[in-house]
Amino acid sequence: MRQPWRVAVVGGGIAGLAAAVRLRDRAPADTEITVYEQSGALGGKLRTGELAGQPVEFGAESFLVRDPAGGESAALTLVRRLGLAGQVVHPTVGRAAVAVDGGLRPIPGGTLVGVPGDLAAVATVARPDADADRDEGRPLLDPDVDVAVGALVRRRLGDEVVDRLVDPMLGGVYAGRADDLSLATTMPALAHAARTAHTLTGAVRAAQAAAPRAPGAPVFATVAGGLSRLVEAAAAASGATIRQHAAVRELTRVAGGWRLTVGPTREPEHVEVDAVVLAVPARPAARLLAPTDPDAATTVGALDYAGVALVTLVLPAPDLPELSGFLVPATEGLSIKASTFFTTKWGHLRRPDGSALLRASVGRYGDETQLHRPDADLAATAHREVSGVLGTTLPDPVAGHVQRWGGALPQYTPGHLDRVAGVRAALRRAHPTLTLAGAGYDGVGIPVCVRSGETAADEIITALGGAGS
Template sequence: MRQPWRIAVIGGGITGLAAAVRLRDRAPAGTEITVYEQSGALGGKLRTGELLGQPVEFGAESFLMRDPATGGDSAAVTLAHRLGLADDIVHPTVGQAALAVDGGLHPIPGGTLMGVPGDLAKVAAVASPAADADRDGGRPLLGADSDVAVGALVRPRFGDQVVDRLVDPLLGGVYAGRADDLSLVTTMPALARAARVEHTLTAAVRAAQAASARTAQAAAGTGGPARPIFGTVAGGLSRLVEAAATASGATIRRDAAVRELTPGADGWRLTIGPTRDPELVEADAVVLAVPARPTARLLADVAPEVAATVGDLDYASVALITLALPEPALPALSGFLVPATEGLLIKASTFFTTKWGHLARPDGIALVRASVGRYGEETSLQLTDDDLVATVHRELSAVLGTPLPPPVATHVQRWGGALPQYAPGHLDRLAATRAALHASHPTLALAGAGHDGVGIPVCVRSGETAAEQIIEALEGSGQ
C-alpha cells in the first residue's frame, strides 16, 4: 500500500471540513489532506459576523440537536463533542414563533409536521381546512417507490389555506421554496414513510409523529428532561468551522479555485488557479463538497451523465437583513413566518436577542433579522442594500402593529444560489448517479446540501459519509 495517501477536499464549507475531520480520524497516520476553498473564507453558509461589537450570524443560526432517524445526537452535536465544543452549545430561551396572517401575528399551531396538521381543529385559528376531503381511499397515500411534491399530497386533502398559510411558510423558512415544487421524500421523509402505509393524511401525520416520539424516547430513556430541539455555539457558528479546520490537520488553501478535475491511472489531477498560470496538483482521492453546478462543471468530462443530472438542480437566492434597534417593543416570540399570500417582501424574521437569551444586551438594543427571497422571486433581491433595509423596517413595523425605532446599525448579507430546490424524485436520481460514479471512479465522492439535504447535521453527515467512502476505496485499491 502506497503511503502516505494524498486526499483533496474541494470545498471549505462545513461539509468539506467535516469530511476532512473524519479523514483525519480514520485514515492512516501521515495522510496528507488538503482543503481547497475558492473564496477567502471557510464555512460556506456558516458565517458569524459582528454588529455593534456583538457576534451575530449572517448565515445559518442553529442546528438540530436530535437525529430524527435515530433519536440520538445529531451529526452536528457529535461533531461539536469531537471538537471540544459540547459545553459551549446553547439553546433558545424563547421557542414560540408566529405566523403573520391577515395583518396580525398568530402563534404557529402545535401538533403539526412542518405545518401539516395531525388535528385539523388545532389550525383553525390560522387556516380553514377543507371539509371531509381526507377520506380513506382503501390504499396507502403514496406508492412504495413514489415521490410527489408536498403540495400535491396536502392540497387535495386539507385545502389551499393549510398549504398556503402553514406548510408553505414553514417549508419556505427552511428551503426558500414552495410546497407545490418541493419533494415530499426529501423534505419530509418521516411523513413520506407514513404515507406509504396510511390511507389518510391525518393518520399519516399522527403515525409519523408517534414514530418520532418513540425514537426519541428510546434514545433518551425514560424520566429524563425533554431535549431541546435546536442549539448553537456560544460565540457563533464560525467557532465550529474554525475548530473543524484545526482538528482536521489539513492544509487549508483559501482563494484556491479548482477549475479542472482529471482522472489518471493512479488518482486525480487538480488544476487550480488562473488559466494563464495554473497549478497542477496530484491526489489519490477527492471529496467534492461544493454546490451542484460547480460539481457538474468539474464532472463534465469525468462523468458527463452524472454531471447532467447533478447540474439540473436549481437553487433559490436569499438575503438576510439584520437590524440593531434601540429598545423596540417586541412580542415574546422567537420570530415569525410570512406566507407568500400576504404580499410582503419578508418571508421570515427572527428576534435574535429574544430567542437567544445569551445574546441579550444590557443597553436594550435588540437584534432583529429578516429573511428575503423566495424561489422564483429573485427580482426582489435586486433592491439596493439601503432599499432592502428600509423595506424590511417598514414591513416589520406593519406586522408588529407599531412603528419601530430607526436602526442604529444594519447589515445585509446576500446569499446567491444558497438553497437547493429538490424536485420530486431527487433522492432516487442522486442515488443512481452516485452509484454510477462510484462504479467508474470509486475514489471520487460527492457530498453536500445539493445531494443530501439542507441543515448543518445533514451536511456534516454527508461529508463524513463521503470520507468513509474514500477510505474504503483507497484501502480496497491497495494504494
C-alpha cells in the same frame, strides 16, 4: 512501501470540513488531506460577523439537536467531537407565529413542518378540508414514489393548510414553494410514513411517534460565540492543509487517481491525488464532473437554486413580542418571508442596554428581482414590513447589515433523491475514489451536511483500502 494517501476535499463549507475531520479520524494517520476553498473564508453559509460590538450570524443560525430517527444529530455529535459541547446553547424562547390577514397568530403545535396530525389544532390559522382526508383503503404513496409536498397536502387537507402553514415553513428553510419541493427530500419522515398510512393526519402522527421528543426537550442549538467557532474547530481538528482563494478549475482522471488544476488560467497549478471529495454546490460540481462523466454532470447540473438576502438590524429598546419570530406566507404580499428576534430567541445574546437584534429574510424562488435592490432599500423595506406585521412603528436602527446569499438554497423537485442515488451509483462503479457531499445532494441544514460529508469520507476510505489502525 505504502505511500500516504492523498485526498483532496474541494469545498470548505461544513460538509467539506466534516469530511476532512472524518478522514483524519478514520483514515491512516499519515493521510495527506487538503481542503481547497475558492473564497477567502471557510464555512460556506456558516458565517459569524459582528454588529454593534457583538457577534451575529450572517448565515445559518442554528442546528437541529436530533436526527430524524430521534437520536443525536450529526451536527451535535461533531460539536462534541470538537470539544465544544460545553459551549452549546439553546433558545430561551421557542414560540413563533405566522403573519396571517395582517396580524400574528401562534404557529399551532403538533404539526410536522406545518402539516397537522390534529385538524382542530390548526383551525386558528387555516381551515382544513376534513372531508378530503378520508381513508380510501390504501397507503397515501406507493413504494418509491415521490411527490411535491404541496400536491399531497392540498389534495388531502386543502389550500389554506398549504398556503398559511406548510408553504411559509418550507419557504423559511428553502426559499422555495411547497408546490415544487420534493416530499421525500424535505420531509423524509412524513414520506416514509405515507407509504403505509391511509390518511395524511395519520401519517403525521406515525412520523411523530417514530421519533418521539420529550416534552420541553430542545429542538435547536447553536454555539456560544457563533457558528464560525464550529468551522474553525473543524478545520483545526482535521489537520488538513487549508488552501483558501484556491479555485479548482479542472478535474482529470489519471493513472492511480486524479489531477486537479488549481488557480488562475495564466498560472495553473496541477496537483495529483488519490481521491477527491466534491463538496461544492451542484453547478460547480457538474462543471468538474463533465470531462469524466458527462451523464452525471448533466443530472447534477440540472439542480436549481434560490437566493436569499438576510437583513439584520440593531434596534434601540424596541417593543417586541415574546416570540422567537414569525413566518410570512407568500399570500400576504410582503417582500419579507420571515423575521427572527435574535435577542428574544437566544437569551445569551441579550444586550445590557436593551437594544435588540432583529433579522428579516427576503427572497423566494422565482422572485429573485427582490435581491437586486440596494442594501438600504432592503433594510428600509424589512424595517417597514416588520413594523406593519407587529402593528407598531419600530425605532430606527442604530446599525444594520445585509448579507446576500445568491444561489444558496437548493430546490429539490420530486425524484431528487433517486436522481442523486443514480449518479452516486454510477460514480461508485466507474470512479469509486470520487464522491459528492453537501446540501445540493442530501438536503439543507447543518446536520444533513455534516452527515453527507462524513459519508463521503467513509466511501473514500473504503475505496482506498480501508481504515488504518
